[in-house]
Amino acid sequence: MKTAVSLSDLRTARSQLAEPVGFVPTMGYLHAGHLSLVRAARAECASVVASIFVNPTQFGPKEDLSTYPRDLPSDLGLLEAAGVDLVWTPTPEIMYPDGYQTWVTVDEITQALEGSLRPGHFRGVTTVIAKLFNAVQPQKAYFGQKDAQQAAVIRQMRRDLNFPIDIVVCPIVREPDGLAMSSRNVYLNPVERQAALVLSRALQAAQATYDRGERNPRALLQTMEKLIAAEPLARLQYVSCANLDSLLELDEEINGPALLSIAAFIGKTRLIDNCVLGAADLD
Numbered sequence: 001m002k003t004a005v006s007l008s009d010l011r012t013a014r015s016q017l018a019e020p021v022g023f024v025p026t027m028g029y030l031h032a033g034h035l036s037l038v039r040a041a042r043a044e045c046a047s048v049v050a051s052i053f054v055n056p057t058q059f060g061p062k063e064d065l066s067t068y069p070r071d072l073p074s075d076l077g078l079l080e081a082a083g084v085d086l087v088w089t090p091t092p093e094i095m096y097p098d099g100y101q102t103w104v105t106v107d108e109i110t111q112a113l114e115g116s117l118r119p120g121h122f123r124g125v126t127t128v129i130a131k132l133f134n135a136v137q138p139q140k141a142y143f144g145q146k147d148a149q150q151a152a153v154i155r156q157m158r159r160d161l162n163f164p165i166d167i168v169v170c171p172i173v174r175e176p177d178g179l180a181m182s183s184r185n186v187y188l189n190p191v192e193r194q195a196a197l198v199l200s201r202a203l204q205a206a207q208a209t210y211d212r213g214e215r216n217p218r219a220l221l222q223t224m225e226k227l228i229a230a231e232p233l234a235r236l237q238y239v240s241c242a243n244l245d246s247l248l249e250l251d252e253e254i255n256g257p258a259l260l261s262i263a264a265f266i267g268k269t270r271l272i273d274n275c276v277l278g279a280a281d282l283d
Contacts, residue, residue, distance in 0.1 A: 001080040003087045010088045010135060017047035017085055023138035023165075025129065028052040029069040030078050033173040033181040037142040038082040040170050049136050050079050051088045053095065058124030069186050088136065095131060104130045106153050106160070112247050113149050113240055113261060114272070125150055126157050133163055140166045144173075146180050148259055148274045152247055172274075174200065180273045187269040195233035196266045199273040202227040202239075206260055210277050217241035217250045220260065220277075228264060237263040237270075244276060254278070 004010040014021070022041030026034050041048045052075055059065040072089065079087055103123055110122035133141065143151045151169045158167055173181045178200035179193075188196055202224040209223050224239045241250050244257040254277060261274035 001076075001084055001087065003076065003089060005089055005091065005094070007090070007094060007135060010086075010090075013086050014049065014136060017049070019047070020045050020139035021047045021049055021136070023132070023136050023141045024048065024050040024084075025132050025141070025143075026050060026052055026075075027054045027068070027183070028075050029071055029183040029186070030075045031173075031181045031183065033144055033146065035078060035082050036173050037144060037170050038079065038084060040168060041140065041142050042083045044168075045140055047085045048083065049086045049088065049138060050084045051090070051132055051136070053088075053090055053128070053132075055095070055124055055128040056092055057096065057127060058121050060118055060121065063118075064184075069183055095128065103127050104157065104161075106156050109149075109153055109156050109247055112242065112249065113238065114263070115149070117237060117263070122150075122153055126153060129154055130157065130161065130163075133165060138165055140168055142168045142170060144171075145169050145276075146172045146182065146273065148261060149247060152245070178204070180271075182271065184269055184271065188266060192233055192267045192269065195231055196269075196271055198228055198231040198234050198266075199262055199264060199271055202262060203260060203273055203275045207275055207277065210254070210260075215253045215255070217252075217254055217258075224260075224262060228262070233266055235265040237265070241277075 002013045004013050022045030024037045024041055054068050056065055104126040105123050106126050115122050155167050158165060177197055179196055205227055206220040206223045209220055220241055221239045228234050228236045240261045242248060242259050244259050250258055257276055257278040259274055260277055263272045
């Protein structure tokens with residue numbers, strides 16, 4: 001496995017890779033969810049490139065940039081074992097040099113859910129992903145369903161800016177007890193870790209209600225809200241039942257695939273989770 005820091009070293013190493021190239025962008029502190037993306041890329045592409053970059057422009061002023069977990073030696077070992085060919089680890093100065101002033105903004109689809117609570121977050125995401133796409137020049141890029149809105153925003157950006165890249169969204173990877181894997185799970189103490197299961201339980205309860213024939217979005221959201229309210233360590237930010245593509249909230253009967261999502265604080269740690277209703281109806 002080769003590694004590169006500078007853009008010139010990346011381009012030299014990238015030019016030597018067999019096509020097609022699959023790309024897995026990460027912020028490091030890797031877990032099984034990230035590695036599932038690598039496996040998907042490895043199965044579909046001749047070469048795999050990963051990036052590790054904790055992107056400062058997607059963190060708000062009160063968010064956890066300075067304490068975000070990092071372990072580069074471990075990450076590199078995991079990526080090499082998973083069969084990655086090239087890892088790019090740029091510095092903030094490489095990605096955002098002095099005088100930087102160009103941003104990529106996706107409008108409507110970023111306004112709801114995470115975008116309504118984290119101003120500027122998606123501007124940072126789309127800008128860095130556009131820069132990564134331009135630098136790596138992959139044919140396919142792999143993202144996780146856990147960050148469902150991010151995946152939808154990136155698909156929109158790809159269409160709007162004509163990136164010749166297939167966006168592949170891979171299923172959420174969960175712990176055996178149902179907790180969605182996240183780099184931020186490391187912040188949870190044992191009591192909070194147990195309390196965090198309320199997110200997946202709430203989604204499972206709503207999914208079960210949907211499977212029994214309930215199509216009123218409000219009824220599903222109330223099911224989730226009731227469970228979250230019963231967990232003392234949880235502080236709910238939102239529950240949502242939205243159109244899977246536009247992410248517009250559904251206020252009438254669900255008649256197609258929908259994204260059911262949740263964001264909550266467990267203690268001081270903010271967690272998100274989601275599931276797709278009507279997934280069997282998707283192509």
